[in-house]
Amino acid sequence: MIQVIPSIAIRRGKVVKMRKGDPASEKAYDENPLDLAKRFEDHGIDVVHLVDLDGAERGSPKNFHVLEAMSNHTDLKIDFTGGISTDGDITSAYEFGADYITASSIAVTNPELFASWVVSFGREKITLSADVTDVQTKQVAFRGWLKKSELTLFEHLQFFYDKGLKYAKCTDISRDGVLEGPDFSFYQEILDKFPDLKVLASGGVRGVDDIHRLNDMGIFAVIFGKAYYEGFLKLKDLEQFLIKA
DSSP states (O other): OOEEEEEEEEETTEEEEEETTEEEEEEEESOOHHHHHHHHHHTTOOEEEEEEHHHHHHTSOOOHHHHHHHHHHOOOEEEEESSOOSHHHHHHHHHTTOSEEEEOHHHHHOHHHHHHHHHHTOTTTEEEEOEESOTTTOEEEETTTTEEEEEEHHHHHHHHHTTTOOEEEEEBGGGTTSOSOOOHHHHHHHHHHOTTSEEEEESOOOSHHHHHHHHHHTOSEEEEOHHHHTTSSOGGGGGGGOOOO
């Protein structure tokens, strides 16, 4: 069964979402991050994806205090991401309560360092965020999606796949925050090329039907945000995916 993971993105202390990663489109929601996390937990959610947007843009985490509060006041498993670029950043994330970390920019700028994390911290604890600006060119974006690399998605994934990577979050940025549905063919292409990779799909989810389709494809997990915040996806809709074996 696919894992459903809500995203809580923080910028300047606010829970926010953007369209296609464009800061000018940012919308803040009247939600306290901790209260939101507790609500997810109360409905049976196990894992949240906590995004430090301030950290992603500056290249080092800024919102460890939010991570610490969630860890101290919930039993959620927290996947922390945003600006992680050193061994010390990972150590601090774990000390403040992260169960997993997801990293993007460092995998582009210093791939050998990121590959070493998969070994030293364990492949169960490290997720690669490999996000593309366009599913045709598959050009990898980084630094909060504000920069484009020269890498293509498949060569990027292959490098780390060969070094033992187990989890990869792949976002079609053109679909993120626009509620037009995921590009299912994009994810099928990834699954076909990397059959042993646990893929976390992100970007475009409109509702429960999209999650069902991703589940049927064999996607490991889906990360959602805008659909929930705008009322298209209800927590009650997710109950069918939260049944414990």
